[in-house]
Amino acid sequence: xxxxxxxxxxxxxxxxxxxxxxxxxxxxxxxxxxxxxxxxxxxxxxxxxxxxxxxxxxxxxxxxxxxxxxxxxxxxxxxxxxxxxxxxxxxxxxxxxxxxxxxxxxxxxxxxxxxxxxxxxxxxxxxxxxxxxxxxxxxxxxxxxxxxxxxxxxxxxxxxxxxxxxxxxxxxxxxxxxxxxxxxxxxxxxxxxxxxxxxxxxxxxxxxxxxxxxxxxxxxxxxxxxxxxxxxxxxxxxxxxxxxxxxxxxxxxxxxxxxxxxxxxxxxxxxxxxxxxxxxxxxxxxxxxxxxxxxxxxxxxxxxxxxxxxxxxxxxxxxxxxxxxxxxxxxxxxxxxxxxxxxx
Amino acid sequence: xxxxxxxxxxxxxxxxxxxxxxxxxxxxxxxxxxxxxxxxxxxxxxxxxxxxxxxxxxxxxxxxxxxxxxxxxxxxxxxxxxxxxxxxxxxxxxxxxxxxxxxxxxxxxxxxxxxxxxxxxxxxxxxxxxxxxxxxxxxxxxxxxxxxxxxxxxxxxxxxxxxxxxxxxxxxxxxxxxxxxxxxxxxxxxxxxxxxxxxxxxxxxxxxxxxxxxxxxxxxxxxxxxxxxxxxxxxxxxxxxxxxxxxxxxxxxxxxxxxxxxxxxxxxxxxxxxxxxxxxxxxxxxx
Numbered sequence: 001x002x003x004x005x006x007x008x009x010x011x012x013x014x015x016x017x018x019x020x021x022x023x024x025x026x027x028x029x030x031x032x033x034x035x036x037x038x039x040x041x042x043x044x045x046x047x048x049x050x051x052x053x054x055x056x057x058x059x060x061x062x063x064x065x066x067x068x069x070x071x072x073x074x075x076x077x078x079x080x081x082x083x084x085x086x087x088x089x090x091x092x093x094x095x096x097x098x099x100x101x102x103x104x105x106x107x108x109x110x111x112x113x114x115x116x117x118x119x120x121x122x123x124x125x126x127x128x129x130x131x132x133x134x135x136x137x138x139x140x141x142x143x144x145x146x147x148x149x150x151x152x153x154x155x156x157x158x159x160x161x162x163x164x165x166x167x168x169x170x171x172x173x174x175x176x177x178x179x180x181x182x183x184x185x186x187x188x189x190x191x192x193x194x195x196x197x198x199x200x201x202x203x204x205x206x207x208x209x210x211x212x213x214x215x216x217x218x219x220x221x222x223x224x225x226x227x228x229x230x231x232x233x234x235x236x237x238x239x240x241x242x243x244x245x246x247x248x249x250x251x252x253x254x255x256x257x258x259x260x261x262x263x264x265x266x267x268x269x270x271x272x273x274x275x276x277x278x279x280x281x282x283x284x285x286x287x288x289x290x291x292x293x294x295x296x297x298x299x300x301x302x303x304x305x306x307x308x309x310x311x312x313x314x315x316x317x318x319x320x321x322x323x324x325x326x327x328x329x330x331x332x333x334x335x336x337x338x339x340x341x342x343x344x
Numbered sequence: 345x346x347x348x349x350x351x352x353x354x355x356x357x358x359x360x361x362x363x364x365x366x367x368x369x370x371x372x373x374x375x376x377x378x379x380x381x382x383x384x385x386x387x388x389x390x391x392x393x394x395x396x397x398x399x400x401x402x403x404x405x406x407x408x409x410x411x412x413x414x415x416x417x418x419x420x421x422x423x424x425x426x427x428x429x430x431x432x433x434x435x436x437x438x439x440x441x442x443x444x445x446x447x448x449x450x451x452x453x454x455x456x457x458x459x460x461x462x463x464x465x466x467x468x469x470x471x472x473x474x475x476x477x478x479x480x481x482x483x484x485x486x487x488x489x490x491x492x493x494x495x496x497x498x499x500x501x502x503x504x505x506x507x508x509x510x511x512x513x514x515x516x517x518x519x520x521x522x523x524x525x526x527x528x529x530x531x532x533x534x535x536x537x538x539x540x541x542x543x544x545x546x547x548x549x550x551x552x553x554x555x556x557x558x559x560x561x562x563x564x565x566x567x568x569x570x571x572x573x574x575x576x577x578x579x580x581x582x583x584x585x586x587x588x589x590x591x592x593x594x595x596x597x598x599x600x601x602x603x604x605x606x607x608x609x610x611x612x613x614x615x616x617x618x619x620x621x622x623x624x625x626x627x628x629x630x631x
Binding site: 059109116119245292 | 446
């Protein structure tokens with residue numbers, strides 16, 4: 001019974017309810033600022049979904065993710081502010097640039113395994129930050145980029161107001177999650193998980209490690225670029241701090257709290273933590289005093305985050321309810337749980 | 345010629361500091377196979393501890409250094425016990441995330457107590473030596489000498505004492521070490537203590553010619569990672585040689601190529617080397 005209840009939470013019905021809530025949120029919000037905060041949480045969630053592809057599914061800890069977010073933001077910012085492009089062409093260019101750069105960084109960095117990959121991407125992230133900070137002719141250095149173009153609307157809709165922009169971000173987020181869901185159920189997604197669980201075994205099954213890892217990496221950097229471009233369109237002023245490694249660490253926290261390698265986890269983790277830090281304003285500067293130990297406790301006690309732990313709990317419940325019943329049935333439950341996990 | 349020698353001195357100074365930090369990092373990696381991202385935070389807290397001892401308690405430079413080394417050694421042990429020990433059977437990604445958690449926590453804690461300002465730390469060695477036009481500040485000389493003494497002492501400890509030999513044995517083969525009855529917990533705690541103490545000493549040595557601030561560990565730790573990848577993860581001579589390579593590359597690159605981009609040199613070098621040799625320059629076999 002409980003299992004069914006839990007499964008229902010992950011069913012299309014629950015997802016629809018979440019979506020409806022997201023759609024009516026601007027009408028429930030007491031002021032425009034809350035809508036703005038929610039929109040920014042969604043932007044970060046998109047980036048966290050990207051991190052989830054390479055780190056959650058493929059098992060490679062990418063510490064340059066914040067750097068690609070910044071590249072997306074700067075591509076849009078520089079093209080509109082300096083080169084005079086209008087918003088949407090620059091937006092598409094931002095996606096292309098992060099994908100292409102992701103490809104080149106990917107083919108070099110993914111030859112490295114585990115620790116080497118993490119350290120290498122940490123350095124890549126730092127190089128991105130230094131370049132943005134020092135290459136003043138291109139990026140304006142520490143002054144940052146001002147006068148970023150507004151996202152103009154099509155026809156009747158105007159995205160320059162907060163609420164329409166919120167819906168724009170929501171649309172992209174829904175697309176990002178939908179794509180993620182499709183991916184996790186596809187052969188490609190299962191290939192990624194196989195690589196995470198053991199790359200030598202995956203290779204012996206005939207999986208081309210390099211091609212799949214690079215593909216996962218490019219997908220993840222494109223997500224980061226998408227989030228970065230939306231961010232630039234939302235705040236319309238960006239500086240080198242966008243590439244700060246702290247943003248990558250923030251995203252890892254969101255991912256871990258929500259549930260690494262799950263579909264609903266990144267959304268729950270990001271929206272939850274963004275709102276908690278918003279409501280406790282004094283935390284803004286010292287949030288890491290809580291986040292740091294939280295990360296440690298999570299990896300020790302709840303390595304699978306909110307969604308993952310919930311699923312494990314449901315799984316245990318389901319098994320303890322029917323221990324006397326035939327084994328075949330518990331096997332069925334196991335597969336059902338697995339499926340529920342994949343759909344989560 | 346003097347300008348050239350000046351850069352040699354600068355390279356030696358930087359190389360000594362980087363070498364000391366990288367040594368601690370490589371020791372921990374050799375024993376526990378953890379890339380300790382929190383090592384830079386230990387370095388930073390070490391500098392603040394010395395600053396605290398010297399400015400707030402009025403202790404002498406050397407005593408402050410010893411006190412800071414002791415505190416950070418203890419902090420290292422606490423990290424090992426509370427965080428890395430419970431995670432010893434987890435997938436490798438968890439160690440890394442936990443280490444990042446420690447890093448974030450320590451940085452925020454220091455910032456809460458001391459603020460994000462840049463502080464200057466004094467040192468009794470403010471004199472300048474002049475060898476026929478070649479100018480060497482005493483503090484730089486002290487750094488070079490201290491680093492050489494420390495590395496020598498560490499080598500002696502590892503090679504000539506029984507306790508040191510257990511660390512080497514653990515690094516060579518975990519199972520082998522267990523078979524001959526080496527206490528893994530003791531070795532792990534000791535390694536973290538040594539690694540922390542080295543970081544604190546390096547920070548206290550370098551702080552007087554640099555500044556003390558909460559983010560001071562970032563660049564140093566990343567360069568230390570570059571160094572141990574260059575020198576082979578877990579290799580002690582590799583850390584020292586790698587430290588010197590990066591120190592000299594930065595000193596000469598900063599002087600002859602560009603000061604603004606001198607911090608990129610180390611990372612550029614890493615990207616270049618790993619693109620050609622994914623297992624590092626001196627790495628032999630699997631580690």
